[in-house]
Amino acid sequence: xxxxxxxxxxxxxxxxxxxxWWTIAWMTSIVIVMFLAMGSSQAMRTAFVEDLLSIVPSxxxxxxxxxxxxxxxxxxxxGYDRAHSIAFLxxxxxxxxxxxxxxxxxxxTLAMRExxxxxxxxxxxxxxxxxxxxVAALLYSVVPPLILGRMKLPVARRAHDEVLHTDALMQxxxxxxxxxxxxxxxxxxxGYWWAxxxxxxxxxxxxxxxxxxxLRSAAAELADGVPRxxxxxxxxxxxxxxxKELKRRWPEGEIRLRESGRYILAEVHGVNPPPGGIDLxxxxxxxxxxxxxxxxxxxxxxxxGAR
Amino acid sequence: xxxxQQGTLERIAEMQEVRVGxxxxxxxxxxxARLRDFVERxxxxxxxxxxxxxxxxxxxxxxxxxxxxxxxxxxxxxxSPWYRRVHLLPPIATRSEGDSEIEATAAxxxxxxxxxxxxxxxxxALSTPS
Numbered sequence: 001x002x003x004x005x006x007x008x009x010x011x012x013x014x015x016x017x018x019x020x021w022w023t024i025a026w027m028t029s030i031v032i033v034m035f036l037a038m039g040s041s042q043a044m045r046t047a048f049v050e051d052l053l054s055i056v057p058s059x060x061x062x063x064x065x066x067x068x069x070x071x072x073x074x075x076x077x078x079g080y081d082r083a084h085s086i087a088f089l090x091x092x093x094x095x096x097x098x099x100x101x102x103x104x105x106x107x108x109t110l111a112m113r114e115x116x117x118x119x120x121x122x123x124x125x126x127x128x129x130x131x132x133x134x135v136a137a138l139l140y141s142v143v144p145p146l147i148l149g150r151m152k153l154p155v156a157r158r159a160h161d162e163v164l165h166t167d168a169l170m171q172x173x174x175x176x177x178x179x180x181x182x183x184x185x186x187x188x189x190x191g192y193w194w195a196x197x198x199x200x201x202x203x204x205x206x207x208x209x210x211x212x213x214x215l216r217s218a219a220a221e222l223a224d225g226v227p228r229x230x231x232x233x234x235x236x237x238x239x240x241x242x243x244k245e246l247k248r249r250w251p252e253g254e255i256r257l258r259e260s261g262r263y264i265l266a267e268v269h270g271v272n273p274p275p276g277g278i279d280l281x282x283x284x285x286x287x288x289x290x291x292x293x294x295x296x297x298x299x300x301x302x303x304x305g306a307r
Numbered sequence: 308x309x310x311x312q313q314g315t316l317e318r319i320a321e322m323q324e325v326r327v328g329x330x331x332x333x334x335x336x337x338x339x340a341r342l343r344d345f346v347e348r349x350x351x352x353x354x355x356x357x358x359x360x361x362x363x364x365x366x367x368x369x370x371x372x373x374x375x376x377x378x379x380x381x382x383x384x385x386x387s388p389w390y391r392r393v394h395l396l397p398p399i400a401t402r403s404e405g406d407s408e409i410e411a412t413a414a415x416x417x418x419x420x421x422x423x424x425x426x427x428x429x430x431x432a433l434s435t436p437s
Contacts (some may be wrong), residue, residue, distance in 0.1 A: 115312050115418025117394040120427050127428050129309050129420070191310035191419050 001301040004069040006292030012159040017065060019152050020058040023167065023185070025143035027055045029172075037137035038131050044138070044148055046102045046200040047174075047181040051141060053098045054174050057091035057167035064163055068261065084261035085221045088162040092214035095170060100210025106201035115193040118185065129188045137183045157230060160262040160293060165230045166214045171209045205215035227259040236294060238286045239264055245285040246270065246297075253299075263295035309420035315377055321390065324329060325350040327357045328367035337413035338400040341433055342380045345399055349378065349429045351384025353422070368393055371416055378426065380413045389414070390407045394423055396430045 005013050016104035034048040056210040067127045076162045077187035109116075118131045136253035149171030156165035180199040187195020210231075239257050246255045246266060257264055311317070319325050327346050330413050333339055350357040350413050360372075367379045368389050390422060394417050398410035413430065 093369040115416075117415075117417045118309065118420055118422045119394065122431060127424070127431075129424060131309055131420075186418065188312075188418075189419075191312050191314075193312040227327060 007072065008289050008292050009159040010208040012155045012161075013065060013153050016152070016159060016161060017062065017163050019148060019164075020061045020167070023144075023148050023171070024055055026148065027051055027058075030141045030144065031055075031135045033140055037130070037133045039134065040276030044181055044185065046106065046132050046203060046226045047075060047138060047141060047177045049102060050098060050203075051175045054091060054096050054145070054167075054170040057163055057170050060087040061091045061161075061163045061167060063087065064090075065148040073269065078260075081261035082222075084161075084163060085259075086215070089218040089222060091166040091170075092218040093213060094211075095166060095173070095207065096255065099204050099211045102204035103201060103208055106204055109197040110194060110201065113193070114197070116196055118188055122233045126195055130183065131185045132153075134185045135182050138178045138185070142175045142178035144209050146170035149175065157214075158235075160230065160290075162214075162230060168208045169214065169231065171212060172292060173203070176206065177203045200266050202301070221259050224258040226257050227264050236264075242266065242283070242294060243284040245283055249283070260295070262293070264293050265296040265298070266294070267298045269298055269300040270302045271299050309424060311373055312418035313416065313423045315416065315419040319350075319353045319355040319377065319422075325353060325355045325357050325378060326376045328370060328376045328379040329361050330364045330367060330379065331360055331361045332364075333381035333411070336382050336411055337402065341399055342411055343400075343414045345426075345429055345433050346378070346380055348432070349413075349426045350431060352425055364389075368414060371414060374416060376403075376416075376417075377422065378413055378415055380411075382409045382411050383414070384409060393417060394419075396423075396427055397434065399430050399434045418419045420432070 002222060027152055030051050031048065034044065034051055037178055038044045040050050064084045067083035070080045072079040072098065075254070118129065118134070120127050121130050121133060149168045152164050152168035152171065155161070180203045184196035184199030187199065189210045211232065216233045217231070220228055220233065227237045228234065239259075243255050244254075246268060250268050250271045252270040256269060258269040259265070278297060280294050280297055281291050283297070284294050327350070331341075333342060336342070346359070364381060367376060370376045370395055371379045379393075383389070385395065386407070389395075393414040395414050396412045398412045400411045402409050402411075405411050413426060416425060
C-alpha cells in the first residue's frame, strides 16, 4: 500500500484527477453565472449554494490523491491511505450540511408564506423579466454536472473511490437542483408563490438524504467498520465474499475486515500465521481486476486473546 | 409571464383603479413632480386611475404589505428594514442628506411580479442619473 496506486487503477486515478479539475473549472464558471442571475429566488439561492459547495469534493479528492501518493514517514508509518477516508468524511459532511441548511431555509420560507419578487432587468435597452435570465443560468448549470457526474460513476466504481462517488452524487444533486429550480422560477412566473420554495425543499431533502447516507459510510470507515459498498451503508459485496473465503480457509478463526481508504484489510483472530507466508491474490474470490482491493492480511495467534 | 401572486394587475383592470399611498413628507421633495408623473403613467399603463391617499411611511407600507394598497411612493432610505418586506423599485431620482442617499421611488407588494415589471418600466422611463 506504500506504492502510489495499484497498476490496475492507475489510469482510473489519472482520469479521476482530470475530472476533478474539469469539475472545478466548470463549477466555478457556473457559480459566477448563478451569482449574477440569483436575485431573491429561493430555488436560485439553493442552486447557487449547492454549486458552490459542490466544488468541495473535487478539491478534497485532489488533496487526498496527492497525500495517498506520499511515502510513509516516521510519524505516519502506515502511509497516507486513510487521507482518502478523511476526504470522504469531509465531502460527506459538506453534502449533509448543504442539504440540511437548504431544507431549513426552504421550509422557513414556506412556513412564513414569503412571496418572493423576481423583478426585471434592462439588457441592451430591453426590459427582460429576471426569471428568464435565471432559467437560462439554471439550464447552463445543469449540463456540465450531468455529463461530469455520469463520467465519474464508472471510474469511482472501478477505483472504489468513495470521494469521487460522493462527488458524482453531488453532481447529480446539482443538475436535479438546476431542473427543479427552473420549475420553481417558472412556477413563480405563473403566480404560484410557493413553487420556488417547494422546489427548493424537495431538492434539499434529496441532497440531505444522500449526505446522511455518505456520512454514515464515512463514519463507519473511520470507526473500522466492515468495508461498505459505494454510496451505501451495506457491506461491500467483494468484502463479503472475501470474509466467506477466509472463513472457509480458517474456519476456527474469527474474521474481521475493515477498510483503509479504498483498500480492504483483513484479520484472522485465533489462528497462527501459516508457515511460508500467504499469497493474497490466491485468496481473492472476486474479479481478478479488483484483486488490488485486498491489501493486507494479519493473523492474531490464540494466545493473544480477543480484543 | 410573469403573473402576480395576488392578482394586482387583474384587480386594477377590473376596478379601473390603482390604490396609491403617498408618503406625506414626499410633498416637500424636490422630485415630487416626477413621482406624481410616475403614478399617472403607471396607473394609465395598468388600465386604471390613481386613487391617492396620504399617510406616514410606516402606516402606508403596512397597508401595502397587507394588500390594501397597490403602490406607495415617496422618499426612501435603502438601509430601512422595509427594504426586505416590500419591493423597492430602483430610484427614479436621488438626493443626499448627510451621509444618507435618499431615493425618490416607489414600493410594491412582494410577489406581484407582473405589476412590478410594469411599474419598473415606467420608473426607468422617468429616472435620471443622480
